[in-house]
Amino acid sequence: MLTATQHQRIDRYLAELSGALTELPAGDRDDLLAGIREHIAAALAGRTEVTDADVDEVLSALGDPLAIAAEATGGVPGGGPGGGPAPTRAAPAAPAAPTLSRDWVPAVVVLTLLLGPIVLPFLVSFGGLLLLPLLLLAGWVVLWVSPLWTPGEKLAGTFLLPAAGTAAFIAFFVAWDTSGTGSKYCEGGSTASGGYTETCTSGGGSDSGGSAIALGVLVVIAIASLVTAFVLYRNGRRRTDALAQSFSTGA
Amino acid sequence: MTNLRRGALEYCILALVRDGDRYGLDIARELTDGVLMAGEGTLYPLLSRLRKGGLVESTWQESESGPPRRYYRLTQDGRAALTAFEQTWRPFRDAVDRVLADGRG
Numbered sequence: 454m455l456t457a458t459q460h461q462r463i464d465r466y467l468a469e470l471s472g473a474l475t476e477l478p479a480g481d482r483d484d485l486l487a488g489i490r491e492h493i494a495a496a497l498a499g500r501t502e503v504t505d506a507d508v509d510e511v512l513s514a515l516g517d518p519l520a521i522a523a524e525a526t527g528g529v530p531g532g533g534p535g536g537g538p539a540p541t542r543a544a545p546a547a548p549a550a551p552t553l554s555r556d557w558v559p560a561v562v563v564l565t566l567l568l569g570p571i572v573l574p575f576l577v578s579f580g581g582l583l584l585l586p587l588l589l590l591a592g593w594v595v596l597w598v599s600p601l602w603t604p605g606e607k608l609a610g611t612f613l614l615p616a617a618g619t620a621a622f623i624a625f626f627v628a629w630d631t632s633g634t635g636s637k638y639c640e641g642g643s644t645a646s647g648g649y650t651e652t653c654t655s656g657g658g659s660d661s662g663g664s665a666i667a668l669g670v671l672v673v674i675a676i677a678s679l680v681t682a683f684v685l686y687r688n689g690r691r692r693t694d695a696l697a698q699s700f701s702t703g704a
Numbered sequence: 705m706t707n708l709r710r711g712a713l714e715y716c717i718l719a720l721v722r723d724g725d726r727y728g729l730d731i732a733r734e735l736t737d738g739v740l741m742a743g744e745g746t747l748y749p750l751l752s753r754l755r756k757g758g759l760v761e762s763t764w765q766e767s768e769s770g771p772p773r774r775y776y777r778l779t780q781d782g783r784a785a786l787t788a789f790e791q792t793w794r795p796f797r798d799a800v801d802r803v804l805a806d807g808r809g
Contacts, residue, residue: 470745481752484752485748485749485752487774488728488748488751488752488774489745489748491727491728491729491771491773491774492728492729492732492744492745492748494770494771495727495728495729495767495770495773496729497770498767498769498770499769499770514736514743514744515743515744515745516742516743516744516745516746517743518745520742520743520745520746521743521745521746521748521749524710524746524749524750525748525749525752
């Protein structure tokens with residue numbers, strides 16, 4: 454009989470494996486997961502009392518989920534008896550390059566993409582606005598190169614993480630503009646004679662419905678962005694923890 | 705090395721199920737010596753590849769302790785592949801050993 458913690462530990466291992474197998478057709482993935490599940494059950498069966506250490510031992514003997522996934526997704530029909538590896542097969546990325554799998558990566562990526570667009574525009578005099586594209590680019594590259602996230606998570610992170618800052622920034626300036634000028638909208642332009650004209654339209658209360666909708670949209674975007682940040686950080690940390698575990702046990 | 709190891713490992717799995725049905729954990733325990741296979745989990749993608757290639761087949765059997773287990777056995781094709789490998793492997797291994805020894809002078 455397993456305790457809740459032990460179940461949780463096993464489920465986390467299986468979820469990790471499942472997450473790394475998204476390239477595989479659903480049938481193959483279920484098949485592989487069923488095999489691993491049976492292996493764990495068989496390894497723990499026959500013991501009168503299962504300790505946490507037993508569970509850890511069984512999971513670490515199974516090895517790094519990413520290594521299993523690399524074996525499952527990397528094998529291209531070719532040489533071996535079961536249509537094994539093709540000679541041109543790329544070296545599996547899983548066991549090497551752990552730099553972008555370290556535990557600081559999720560925090561740095563999430564904070565950079567989330568807070569960059571909020572903080573940097575206010576540092577205009579220090580070149581903040583110029584740094585913004587570079588910072589976003591760096592954040593996106595790490596997000597996409599790091600093996601910590603699934604393609605879906607990466608896509609969500611790319612668009613939704615910077616969205617909160619952008620929304621806050623827009624909301625701030627709309628509010629500032631509205632309070633400062635009495636919602637007066639000005640349009641300047643040069644005339645053909647070389648003079649300068651400025652046309653101003655007073656908004657009054659007529660567009661308050663429109664701005665309420667706009668504000669609502671901004672709030673929704675900001676919430677979606679914060680939820681994305683939370684999910685990406687949590688999933689990223691879960692995977693770095695699992696990786697740290699598999700590296701420390703030498704699996 | 706990865707390709708060489710995996711190629712040899714697949715034939716080792718065939719050899720292990722030659723003389724009768726065995727289940728995953730049972731096969732894995734024979735192979736995890738740190739040389740052929742780093743972790744036991746790697747066995748399962750290999751088993752499904754061998755099954756898809758028609759070299760092994762599997763049946764579910766009840767176990768006295770715990771849920772039913774999937775037992776693997778060699779097919780006719782698998783037996784032929786294993787025999788062919790055995791006939792090639794020894795001369796191959798000897799040839800490689802000879803070259804490595806020569807290279808050392």
